[in-house]
Amino acid sequence: MTTTGNPYIPHLATVEETWYETGGERCIKTFKVVFDEEKVREAWSHRPGQCAMIGVLGEGESMISISCSPTEGKFLRFSVMRMGKVTQALHQLEAGDKMMVRGPYGNSFPIEDWQGKQILTIGGGIGQAPLRPIVEFVKANRDKYAGLTMIYGARTSGDLCFKGEFEEMSKSDDLSCHLTIDVEEEEWEHNVGFVPQMLLDLNPSPENTIAITCGPPIMIRFVLENLKKLGFEDEQIYTTLENRMKCGIGKCGRCNAGNMYVCKDGPVFCYAVLKDIPEAFA
Amino acid sequence: MSAMLLNKEKWPEFIGKLAGKNLWAPQAEGDAMHFAQVKEGETPGLDFGNTRVPPKKFIFPQTETMYRFQLGGTNIEEPVIDDEVVVLGIRPCDARANKIIEKLFKWDVDDPYFLARQEKVTLIGLTCTEPGLNCFCPSVGGGPASTDGLDILITDLGENYYLEALTNKGEKLLGEAGDLMVEDKGDGAKAKEKLVAAAEKKINRTVDTKGIPEGLPGLWEDPLWKRVSASCLGCGTCTYLCPTCHCFDIQDEIEGFDARRCRMWDSCMFEEYTLHTSGHNPRPTRRERTRNRINHKYNYYVDKFDVIACVGCGRCINLCPVNIDIVEILRQVKEAL
Ligand SMILES: Cc1cc2nc3c(=O)[nH]c(=O)nc-3n(C[C@H](O)[C@H](O)[C@H](O)COP(=O)(O)OP(=O)(O)OC[C@H]3O[C@@H](n4cnc5c(N)ncnc54)[C@H](O)[C@@H]3O)c2cc1C
Ligand code: SF4
Ligand code: SF4
Ligand code: FES
Numbered sequence: 142m143t144t145t146g147n148p149y150i151p152h153l154a155t156v157e158e159t160w161y162e163t164g165g166e167r168c169i170k171t172f173k174v175v176f177d178e179e180k181v182r183e184a185w186s187h188r189p190g191q192c193a194m195i196g197v198l199g200e201g202e203s204m205i206s207i208s209c210s211p212t213e214g215k216f217l218r219f220s221v222m223r224m225g226k227v228t229q230a231l232h233q234l235e236a237g238d239k240m241m242v243r244g245p246y247g248n249s250f251p252i253e254d255w256q257g258k259q260i261l262t263i264g265g266g267i268g269q270a271p272l273r274p275i276v277e278f279v280k281a282n283r284d285k286y287a288g289l290t291m292i293y294g295a296r297t298s299g300d301l302c303f304k305g306e307f308e309e310m311s312k313s314d315d316l317s318c319h320l321t322i323d324v325e326e327e328e329w330e331h332n333v334g335f336v337p338q339m340l341l342d343l344n345p346s347p348e349n350t351i352a353i354t355c356g357p358p359i360m361i362r363f364v365l366e367n368l369k370k371l372g373f374e375d376e377q378i379y380t381t382l383e384n385r386m387k388c389g390i391g392k393c394g395r396c397n398a399g400n401m402y403v404c405k406d407g408p409v410f411c412y413a414v415l416k417d418i419p420e421a422f423a
Numbered sequence: 424m425s426a427m428l429l430n431k432e433k434w435p436e437f438i439g440k441l442a443g444k445n446l447w448a449p450q451a452e453g454d455a456m457h458f459a460q461v462k463e464g465e466t467p468g469l470d471f472g473n474t475r476v477p478p479k480k481f482i483f484p485q486t487e488t489m490y491r492f493q494l495g496g497t498n499i500e501e502p503v504i505d506d507e508v509v510v511l512g513i514r515p516c517d518a519r520a521n522k523i524i525e526k527l528f529k530w531d532v533d534d535p536y537f538l539a540r541q542e543k544v545t546l547i548g549l550t551c552t553e554p555g556l557n558c559f560c561p562s563v564g565g566g567p568a569s570t571d572g573l574d575i576l577i578t579d580l581g582e583n584y585y586l587e588a589l590t591n592k593g594e595k596l597l598g599e600a601g602d603l604m605v606e607d608k609g610d611g612a613k614a615k616e617k618l619v620a621a622a623e624k625k626i627n628r629t630v631d632t633k634g635i636p637e638g639l640p641g642l643w644e645d646p647l648w649k650r651v652s653a654s655c656l657g658c659g660t661c662t663y664l665c666p667t668c669h670c671f672d673i674q675d676e677i678e679g680f681d682a683r684r685c686r687m688w689d690s691c692m693f694e695e696y697t698l699h700t701s702g703h704n705p706r707p708t709r710r711e712r713t714r715n716r717i718n719h720k721y722n723y724y725v726d727k728f729d730v731i732a733c734v735g736c737g738r739c740i741n742l743c744p745v746n747i748d749i750v751e752i753l754r755q756v757k758e759a760l
Contacts, residue, residue, distance in 0.1 A: 147535045224700040228604045387673045394670030400723035
């Protein structure tokens with residue numbers, strides 16, 4: 142979406158609220174932002190799975206998943222891990238500060254096609270960011286989906302994002318939420334162990350189910366293996382790729398995995414397609 | 424479209440007509456030819472081998488300002504690209520390359536900078552009568568007198584230059600110098616044809632590309648990639664100097680409070696190109712990066728845009744410091760098929 146005709150020009154947005162999801166060196170901060178211009182606000186529409194280039198003038202831009210569902214309202218949410226130059230600069234922003242946003246970019250989860258099915262999300266760490274819009278979308282359209290099961294893990298309880306929301310969810314009957322951390326901690330009431338193992342232990346039926354997994358490459362690899370063990374067909378499995386990006390619109394060439402530009406043809410891929418793309422799991 | 428003959432004695436006058444424009448032509452600089460702006464009174468000749476750096480900068484500059492802003496401010500100022508440019512002496516392969524990368528810059532979303540520059544540039548090409556040692560344009564769909572992407576083609580017939588207008592832009596420009604030339608009655612065309620046939624015969628390097636685009640995916644794990652990349656230094660010369668390489672990086676540049684966001688040529692032969700911030704790298708060694716370079720040109724681009732993204736200019740062969748040779752790589756690919 143552009144209003145000037147130049148797809149590289151970002152739109153001015155204001156940070157309305159921020160909070161930390163996690164602590165430590167690579168802490169994750171969430172930003173709720175709203176476009177300044179009414180015209181931009183009205184023209185903007187995104188779908189679960191899409192991303193945006195967000196940044197600070199003079200510091201650069203980074204591709205970040207839009208971590209809210211359009212069903213939540215006319216704002217955007219980004220959860221950003223502090224990694225390097227740009228994300229460091231983003232972390233300086235507080236409520237009232239300005240952020241530059243362009244997008245939305247990439248394809249999206251074919252969430253309408255999944256109506257009537259069981260949705261199973263399997264996330265690790267910051268990988269829950271692109272999954273959260275699915276969870277919110279299904280929650281908002283609960284009657285259209287057979288059910289929602291969520292598996293989410295991180296290294297420690299302090300590394301889990303959106304914790305409050307999930308604890309809320311675990312109380313509900315037809316949305317089931319399963320949290321796990323890598324090693325034992327005092328006062329931790331949920332599972333201990335790696336995400337792929339927890340998936341096996343839960344043993345979800347592949348029948349009428351779509352499984353979506355996002356997280357570190359190594360976790361994705363084992364999750365895919367285990368989904369196959371559980372009898373999931375390639376067509377029932379979705380994931381996202383996160384190659385390095387600069388333009389977001391299929392020009393800079395940087396994000397290719399085989400003949401796919403992840404910024405255009407992805408980031409969402411069905412495993413049936415992805416398994417034939419060389420480099421996808423390199 | 425008209426075809427004219429220009430007696431070489433009138434060449435300085437012809438240049439004089441163009442000199443009022445923003446004219447660029449190959450000029451010697453050290454041991455190489457480079458495109459430089461023609462200053463008043465200068466009369467560039469056309470007797471030269473191809474330039475070391477391809478003239479892609481006229482549509483895709485090495486560094487392009489995307490927009491300007493003040494540090495701490497939020498106001499964005501887009502540059503205006505309205506400089507007319509006339510490029511004299513561009514080789515047919517380099518002009519063809521522009522058309523090839525145009526497909527990407529027009530794909531799905533228009534790239535405003537590229538398209539604005541493309542519109543403002545007039546390309547006057549020069550038939551290659553003495554192809555270089557490593558030219559292989561006919562193998563990849565071009566030729567020493569290919570007209571794709573050109574507005575005018577000039578052929579050196581000895582006593583005369585033979586000028587063909589190929590587009591309306593070219594026709595208009597020729598018209599402005601019409602009084603210096605005479606219309607060709609067919610002799611020029613014939614003479615050109617002969618020269619081109621002779622030039623084609625002088626091209627020694629060839630590769631039969633049939634089957635390569637379809638065959639490359641099956642060679643993904645072939646040992647050839649390790650072999651052909653073993654001596655690569657990762658310097659990026661092959662890609663910087665390639666007229667069809669179009670990948671770029673985006674960076675902010677700051678001088679005091681004046682700042683600009685710009686894009687600049689980048690190279691897939693660099694390790695940082697694909698390096699994730701987490702440290703993970705999907706193309707960790709030169710083997711994967713070389714494999715990507717060849718696949719991008721001879722497989723992915725063909726898949727998406729139906730054309731090989733290599734025009735056979737030979738620069739990557741001439742200038743690789745360790746003599747890695749794309750024709751030889753392609754020969755090995757054919758052998759492995
Ligand atoms: C589809 C997709 C979705 C993503 N979603 C999320 C998400 O939801 N949350 C999240 O946290 N991450 C996400 N990421 C990852 C995120 O994009 C990267 O972590 C982020 O871009 C890192 O940027 P950085 O500047 O902090 O890192 P850096 O490693 O510092 O560098 C990134 C870029 O900044 C520039 N740069 C860095 N240092 C310098 C320097 N010294 N001088 C000049 N330039 C410099 C370079 O151009 C470099 O390319 C996603 C990535 C993709 C592709
Ligand atoms: S020019 Fe030669 S050494 Fe340099 S990156 Fe290219 S292939 Fe490698
Ligand atoms: S790959 Fe080499 S021969 Fe082909 S266009 Fe690029 S520089 Fe020229
Ligand atoms: S990010 Fe530039 S091509 Fe995908």
